[in-house]
Amino acid sequence: MTTSRTEETTDPALMRRVYGTFATGVTVISVGGDTPHAMTANSFSTVSLDPPLVLVCVGRDAFMHQALTGSGTFGISVLASGQEEAARYYADRRRPLGPQQFEFAEWQPGLQTGAPLLAGAAAHIECELWRSYDGGDHTIFLGRPRSMRRHADGEDDALIFLGGRFRRLDSAGVSS
DSSP, X not given: OOOOOGGGGGOHHHHHXXXXXXXEEOEEEEEOSSSOEEEEESXXXXXXXXXXXXXXXXXXXXXXXXXXXXXXXXXXXXXXTTOHHHHHHHHOTTSOOGGGGGGSSOEEEOTTTOOEEETTOSEEEEEEEEEEEEETTEEXXXXXXXXXXXXXXXXXXXXXXXXXXXXEEETTEEEO
16 A cells, blocks of 8 residues: 655645546536626536535635625536537636626526526536535535436537546547
């Protein structure tokens, strides 16, 4: 068994490499309203079936942190394998803010929240903010789903993030 020194666990480069061994799905989190906003997030997870809960972690310095706190509702677009360009766009802090950022992709407002939901996504979930918790330099936002839809053109139509790279999940497994 290999052990590491305590100092290594605070090395950001090591943490990124180690955390990068865990494959995640890729989502775009969005809020509607007067100042709509979206961001790419792979720190999304289901939490509970009863009550139904999901979570997303957002950096305290991200514009989305304030937008989500102020909105009280949010949408989640679970990206399909062909949406790497959208993932990169909504991860870019240089993109325009406000409604202009949604000129990039086709979308529709969620019926429950008004949050922009990206067309072509594998699934959509609309949530009301249920609780939030301190998560160090992030906040852990728990959402209670109010609506959800799966748009399955194929059973394995997910965009994956693994090892610092976007990948696709197909019937043969994970590919680059």
